Amino acid sequence: MQRIPFFSVISKYDTAIWVRVVGTILTSLAGFMMRPYLVFYLYDKLDGSVFLSMLIVGLQPLCGIFVNLYAGSLSDKYGRKPMMLAALLIQAFAIGGYIFASHVWEFALISIVNGIGHAMYGPAANAQISDVVPEQKRAEVFALLHTALNMGSAFGPLLGLLLFTMNPSIIFLACSVTLVAYAGLVIWKVPETMPIKSEEVLAAAKANKVKIKWSEHKPLLWITFLAMPVSLLYAQVESTFPLHLQQNFENYKSVFATIITFNGCVVIALQLWIAKRTEHVPAYVVVAVSYMLFAVVSIGYGFVPYLAILLFVEFLFTIGEMLNGPHIQKVISVIAPVEHRGLYFSVFGMNWQLSRAIGPVLGGLLFSHYGGKVMFAVVGVILIAAGIAQTRYIRSLNRKQEEPAVDGVLQV
Numbered sequence: 001m002q003r004i005p006f007f008s009v010i011s012k013y014d015t016a017i018w019v020r021v022v023g024t025i026l027t028s029l030a031g032f033m034m035r036p037y038l039v040f041y042l043y044d045k046l047d048g049s050v051f052l053s054m055l056i057v058g059l060q061p062l063c064g065i066f067v068n069l070y071a072g073s074l075s076d077k078y079g080r081k082p083m084m085l086a087a088l089l090i091q092a093f094a095i096g097g098y099i100f101a102s103h104v105w106e107f108a109l110i111s112i113v114n115g116i117g118h119a120m121y122g123p124a125a126n127a128q129i130s131d132v133v134p135e136q137k138r139a140e141v142f143a144l145l146h147t148a149l150n151m152g153s154a155f156g157p158l159l160g161l162l163l164f165t166m167n168p169s170i171i172f173l174a175c176s177v178t179l180v181a182y183a184g185l186v187i188w189k190v191p192e193t194m195p196i197k198s199e200e201v202l203a204a205a206k207a208n209k210v211k212i213k214w215s216e217h218k219p220l221l222w223i224t225f226l227a228m229p230v231s232l233l234y235a236q237v238e239s240t241f242p243l244h245l246q247q248n249f250e251n252y253k254s255v256f257a258t259i260i261t262f263n264g265c266v267v268i269a270l271q272l273w274i275a276k277r278t279e280h281v282p283a284y285v286v287v288a289v290s291y292m293l294f295a296v297v298s299i300g301y302g303f304v305p306y307l308a309i310l311l312f313v314e315f316l317f318t319i320g321e322m323l324n325g326p327h328i329q330k331v332i333s334v335i336a337p338v339e340h341r342g343l344y345f346s347v348f349g350m351n352w353q354l355s356r357a358i359g360p361v362l363g364g365l366l367f368s369h370y371g372g373k374v375m376f377a378v379v380g381v382i383l384i385a386a387g388i389a390q391t392r393y394i395r396s397l398n399r400k401q402e403e404p405a406v407d408g409v410l411q412v
Contacts, residue, residue: 014132016190017141020125021148023182028152030178032260033160034095034171039242040253041098041168042107052104054364057239059111061356064119068353072346075124076339079194080131083124085183090117092179098172119353123346130333130341131193136279138333142326143275147268154264157257164253195338219335219397220344226390227328227351229382230291233298234352235359236379241301244372248305255307259314266318274322284395286327291387293320295380302376331394 042053075083094114101107133141163170245252278286293316300313336344366375 016128016132016193017144019185019189020128020145023185024145024148025151026178027175027182028149029156029159030152030171030175032153032156032264033163034175035238037160037164037168037171037253039239041164043243045102045107046104051361051364051368054239054360056104056107056111058357058360059108060115060118061235061353062358063112063115064353065350065357067116067119068123068346068350070346071120072123072127072340072342072344072349074120075127075342075346076194079192080124080128080342081186081190081192083120084128084186084190087117087119087121087124088179088183088186090114090120092176092183093117095172095179096176099169115353119349122349123342126329126333126345126349127342128193130336130345131195135334139279139326139330140272140275142329143271143322146322146325147271150264150267150271152264153260154268155261156264157260161253161257217344217347219393220332220347222393223328223331223335223390224348224351226386226393227348228355229379229386230294230324231352231355232359233294233379233383235356236298236363236376237301238356239360240363240367240372240375243367244301244376247372249307255310258307259310262311263314263318266315267322270319271322274319275326278323278327282395282398283327283331284391284398286323287394288387288391290320290324290327291383291390293317293323295383295387298376298380298383302373302380331397335397 039053039057042056043049046052046056071083091114094110094117097106097110097113101110129138129141129145160171163174242252242256245256249255297313297317297320300310300316304310304313332344332348333341363375363379366378
């Protein structure tokens with residue numbers, strides 16, 4: 001009997017991957033209901049203070065920076081599943097707190113706790129992908145998860161706009177409940193995937209309890225550092241961009257919701273197709289194109305005054321993120337030693353934490369003094385410089401691979 005294509009697709013990946021896909025859809029739907037309007041919510045609650053709003057938004061990733069230093073190592077030591085569960089429940093508790101918060105210190109505390117949970121989740125979840133997915137399929141799986149993420153972004157903003165006008169508390173409650181539901185799925189269906197360490201590896205670890213020599217992990221550090229401008233652009237989209245739209249569009253909330261929804265719909269339609277088409281393209285080529293697209297987008301965000309053209313700019317942004325995300329994550333998964341997968345994704349994740357911590361504050365200062373045009377122009381210039389450097393560095397790793405295995409560097 002011929003197998004039905006649908007079930008063929010289902011059986012293509014491990015159960016843990018499909019739980020991640022379903023959980024990502026649920027949490028991104030709830031998250032995109034909340035995130036686009038959190039800045040407006042804080043702005044209103046904090047008496048129209050741009051600086052305080054950006055500071056509160058930046059506290060979450062700032063706290064995550066310190067947690068990230070340990071989260072990956074903890075997932076390598078105690079397992080992926082316990083870290084994912086703890087992270088989801090901590091985030092659920094924190095987001096639920098928005099319902100009751102009314103003072104600056106309360107919003108600050110919520111951001112700190114939420115930052116702890118968010119930082120704990122990423123390294124363990126990404127290391128899980130490396131545990132169960134063959135190297136040649138990882139870019140495809142990361143693309144699948146990116147598609148799932150954008151299913152939430154396609155519908156969440158418009159639903160959030162409706163609920164935000166009714167009662168913002170409903171949005172925070174929905175996010176909290178969804179995170180708890182996802183945690184239940186992890187308990188029920190996700191096994192522990194951390195590779196079992198041999199007795200020799202365990203003995204060596206006990207005998208050599210020394211700090212990691214970061215000089216031996218330069219590829220990870222350089223790629224992480226040069227990825228920061230991309231996450232800096234994302235940080236502005238989540239913080240100052242809504243306020244920039246507020247100054248240039250009368251119906252700014254609807255414009256923002258439309259842009260994010262459009263982004264999500266394009267990703268759903270094209271992400272897996274693009275992942276397939278670029279699967280065998282050298283990573284440095286894909287990365288170069290993505291950085292140049294991001295630079296153009298940053299300039300467009302600052303200077304485009306019409307929604308129709310802004311949607312075209314958003315289309316370029318969407319293509320850029322569909323190219324960049326899966327391939328950069330694949331690069332990290334390939335260069336990471338098996339025993340340090342969690343640590344590698346943890347360190348790489350710090351580029352997001354750092355940019356989202358300092359980005360809203362620095363962007364807020366530029367925005368307050370010089371306006372959105374100057375701010376996005378500066379980000380665009382930084383993206384061009386970083387894109388050139390990142391492309392050259394990843395290409396150099398490829399060239400090393402053409403020689404007999406040098407320092408364990410694999411093809412990326």
